[in-house]
Amino acid sequence: MGGRVSVGPLCEDAAVGSAPSAPRQPDLLDGLDPEQRAAATAPRGPVCVLAGAGTGKTRTITHRIAYLVRSGHVAANQVLAVTFTARAAGEMRTRLRALGVPGAQARTFHAAALRQLRYFWPRVVGDRQWDLVEGKLRLVGQAAHRAGAGTEPEVLRDLAGEIEWAKASLVGPDDYPAVAARLRRDTPESPERVAEVYRTYEKIKNDARLLDFDDLLLHTTAALEEHGAVATEFRDRYRCFVVDEYQDVTPLQHRLLDAWLGDRDDLTVVGDANQTIYSFGGASPRPLLEFTRRFPEAVVVRLERDYRSTPQVVELANKVIGAARGRPAGSRLRLVGQRPDGAPPRFAEYDDESTEAAAVARRVRELLDAGVSASEIAVLFRVNAQSEVYEQALTEADIPYLVRGGERFFDRREVRQAMAALRSAAADAPAGPLVPQVRRVLAGVGLTDQPPAGGAARERWDALLALVELAEELAGTVDGATVGHFVGELEQRAAAQHPPTVEGVTLASLHAAKGLEWEAVFLVGLADGTLPIQHADGDDVAVEEERRLFYVGVTRAREHLWLSWALARGSGGRRTRRRSRFLYGLVPEDHPAARVPRGLPKATGTKARCRACNGPLMATLEIKLGRCASCPSNLDEDLLERLRAWRVERARELRVPAYVVFTDATLMAIAEQRPTDDRALVSISGIGATKLERFGAEVLAVVRGTEPR
Known part of the structure; x- marks a missing residue:
């Protein structure tokens, strides 16, 4: 999604060649199990599908969209389905096309917001479209330099990650220090310094009239919330919304979804709280788990039949x-x-x-x-x-x-050459089966009947063969598909970074x-x-x-x-x-x-005991500190500050995040227990032989109040 943001249609995709004949129409409900069928045929309105791993959630939601369209509840081009990766969105589009509803939109949150922002920009901003930043590290580096923060590559990546988390969590620079402290975030610099980098980054970016990917969501949300005519036009256009991987929505994505919906409830969400793995980026399963509180009348379907694994x-x-x-x-x-x-x-x-x-x-x-x-x-x-x-x-x-x-598939030299050859051939390609024509074109750029023995030549051959297999897939789902249609499919996949299997x-x-x-x-x-x-x-x-x-x-x-x-x-x-x-x-x-x-925390073997009351320790932090949360702490605050200062210095020297040296919890345990020798130090959970050898003498020196070197 790089380059200049230009005005374009709200939802239409550019067509390549003439429209192919309609895909074959399968019987939608054949092959669905009872729970999948219940989700697919649920009435229009709020529906929550709790879908375990391997239970066919993509099959279920694409059949639901097709069923709503076939039943006349909604037109295909009034559906907007969003997910989190270009690959998942591409898979949804492929399946929807096979089910006879190619007009339904399936995009990532960012891709959907980009198209909407392109369309509405002249009305909500009025001047030229702002460019998109391909990678923010250069701007973060400028901001870090001005703010007096570290500019090593590792530090810049961590600072960029914190800015992305803050924007996804709807946390501005002024609020960042307090929120970071409340959530006990492991920050690459002090929270105040990170906030200054964040503030400076936003100024540099806005002065240059640039947008980052989080801005796509922020500006689109603002356009819908602050411009009634924009919201009305959008909501007239889209009537039905589907959100895949709903357990991974961030507060910013959820706010955009609310702006899309307005006061309507024609929403289907699909997710699995057991697969929430992106909390570091601001994702939260709370909207999924609290869906029925927001929509008490929602239909809830549980998919637990695993068709993937033995x-x-x-x-x-x-x-x-x-x-x-x-x-x-x-x-x-x-x-x-x-x-x-x-x-x-x-x-x-x-x-x-x-x-x-x-x-x-x-x-x-x-x-x-x-x-x-x-x-x-x-x-x-x-x-x-x-x-x-x-x-x-x-x-x-x-x-x-x-x-x-x-390296991305569509950036590979042989793939770029193949696409150029196919574009040239599309204008003059004779009528006839698609796959043989594609093979003939690709033979001119290196596709042979038999694969090379190995090495780089085999990798190139495999990439070209993957394009042939993609042509076979298109021919199997769209009657009368031509080389022109195949080029259109490849260009759409390249834009979405949805590669074939290699x-x-x-x-x-x-x-x-x-x-x-x-x-x-x-x-x-x-x-x-x-x-x-x-x-x-x-x-x-x-x-x-x-x-x-x-x-x-x-x-x-x-x-x-x-x-x-x-x-x-x-x-x-x-x-x-x-x-x-x-x-x-x-x-x-x-x-x-x-x-x-020996020495494992509780729940993996022996029970750890509180050094104050001798009660069993349950939580990981309690085990590390060696005491119950309810027992009084004898934390040495001055020692903790000295340990933190030492850790910052060592992390800078090693060019690693501070937590790689020791976590906050480990420093707290040291400041409470004040070990005086190696044996006492390694008794603290999280300090093993490697940590002892690398940092033990320095830590004990800090505890004694002497110079660690």
């Missing part, structure tokens, strides 16, 4: 989420597997990460030899930095892979895997400190979000699921890591790694 994977997923604390009633979906039995999930423990990666590569090779496609295999990890060792292991095993979040094992973070699925999934690096991530420790809410992230990873697998962890990072390193606390109770009792390690 019963063995489903059982494990239920155990993962069933162990969550404080689950609200609206999130208590229990999946019921509908597929035939499969192999049980496999667990494995390794001495170090390279050994773990090599074992994963060997198992991937076994799956490939057994006939599983490389594109049906994924290796998922908590943080992107874990990708490197798996890239190396797969390369050594001569296994093709794709890093999700790497052969290669997927390497992706757990967050990037949301909404996707594979035949075989490897969940790797499942060690405490990585999952849950270290900076979540001490915060029960954050730890539970990490559990939901693990649940999302488990539910990506259809048939094969592998869970593994390493006890050390490098070969020959000290084996000080523990497997993730989320795995206890999941690993079979006869597994060599089933033993519960």
